[in-house]
Amino acid sequence: MSGLRAERVRRAVGGALVLDGVTLTPRPGEVTGLLGPNGSGKSTLLRVLAGVLAPDAGVVTLDDRPLSEAGRRAVARRVAVVEQQADTQVALTIVDVVRLGRIPHRRAWTPATPDDEQAVRTALTRTGLADKANRPWHSLSGGERQRVHIARALAQAPRELLLDEPTNHLDIHHQLALMSLVTELKVTTVVALHDLNLAAMYCDQLAVLKQGRVVAAGTPREVLTETLVADVYGVRATITEEAPDGRPHIRFLGPV
Numbered sequence: 001m002s003g004l005r006a007e008r009v010r011r012a013v014g015g016a017l018v019l020d021g022v023t024l025t026p027r028p029g030e031v032t033g034l035l036g037p038n039g040s041g042k043s044t045l046l047r048v049l050a051g052v053l054a055p056d057a058g059v060v061t062l063d064d065r066p067l068s069e070a071g072r073r074a075v076a077r078r079v080a081v082v083e084q085q086a087d088t089q090v091a092l093t094i095v096d097v098v099r100l101g102r103i104p105h106r107r108a109w110t111p112a113t114p115d116d117e118q119a120v121r122t123a124l125t126r127t128g129l130a131d132k133a134n135r136p137w138h139s140l141s142g143g144e145r146q147r148v149h150i151a152r153a154l155a156q157a158p159r160e161l162l163l164d165e166p167t168n169h170l171d172i173h174h175q176l177a178l179m180s181l182v183t184e185l186k187v188t189t190v191v192a193l194h195d196l197n198l199a200a201m202y203c204d205q206l207a208v209l210k211q212g213r214v215v216a217a218g219t220p221r222e223v224l225t226e227t228l229v230a231d232v233y234g235v236r237a238t239i240t241e242e243a244p245d246g247r248p249h250i251r252f253l254g255p256v
C-alpha cells in the first residue's frame with residue numbers, strides 16, 4: 001500500500017507508555033485530523049510518523065517499506081513536518097527559511113536551480129507571505145512564523161505533510177485560510193488539532209487518541225458524537241449537522 005502508515009506502534013517516552021498499539025492509515029491525498037486531549041500522544045505519533053522517533057514496537061512504513069530502512073534523505077524528500085513551536089535560531093529572512101525546504105532536493109554544494117526558486121516563490125504566495133519575503137525572522141509575530149514554517153514545508157513539495165497544531169497562534173482568518181490551503185493541496189496530510197469545529201469543517205477523516213490509544217476513527221460525522229466528546233474531553237456538547245454538506249458543528253455546554 002502506498003503512502004505513510006503506522007501499524008501497532010508502541011512508544012514510551014521518559015519511562016511512560018505514550019503510544020500503545022496505534023494503527024493509522026492516512027488516505028492518499030486526504031486530510032486526516034488527529035484529535036485528543038493534552039498529553040494523549042498526538043505530537044509523539046507525528047514524530048514517530050516523521051521518523052524522528054523510532055517505535056519501540058510496531059512499524060511505520062512508507063510505501064510498504066519500514067521508515068528505518070528508507071534513509072533520512074529519501075524520507076525528507078517525501079515527508080514534510082511542521083512541529084509545534086518550531087523555532088529558527090539564526091538571523092534569517094522569511095525567504096531564507098522557506099529555501100531550507102529545498103535542501104532535501106538539492107545535491108550537495110550545488111546552487112539553487114530555477115525549479116527550487118519557483119517552488120519557494122509559489123510557497124510564499126500560497127501562504128500570503130510574498131510581500132514579506134525579505135523580513136527578518138526575529139521581527140515576525142507568532143502567527144507569521146507559523147505561516148513561514150508552513151511555507152517551508154510546501155516548498156519541500158512533499159507527498160506527505162505532518163502538521164502539529166498548525167493553527168496555534170493564527171487569527172481566525174488565517175486559521176481558515178490555512179486549513180483551506182491544506183485541503184486544496186491534495187497532499188496526504190495528518191494534522192493534530194485542538195479545535196473540533198475546525199477539524200469537522202476541513203478533515204476528510206479523523207482519528208482520536210486517548211491515553212495513547214486510538215479510541216475512534218472515521219469521517220467527522222462518524223467520529224464527532226456527543227458521547228465521544230464527553231468520554232474523551234470530559235465536555236458536554238450538542239452536535240448538529242450543518243447544511244449544505246452535513247458536517248457536524250459542535251456547541252460546547254460545559255465540563256461534564
Ligand SMILES: Nc1ncnc2c1ncn2[C@@H]1O[C@H](COP(=O)(O)OP(=O)(O)OP(=O)(O)O)[C@@H](O)[C@H]1O
Binds near residue numbers: 015016018036043044
Ligand atoms: N521528554 C519527555 N519526558 C517525559 N514525558 C514526556 C516527554 N515528552 C512527552 N512526554 C509525555 O508524553 C505524553 C504525550 O505527549 P504528546 O506531546 O505526544 O501529547 P499531545 O497529545 O501532543 O499533547 P498536547 O495536546 O498537550 O500537545 C504526555 O503525557 C507527555 O507528558
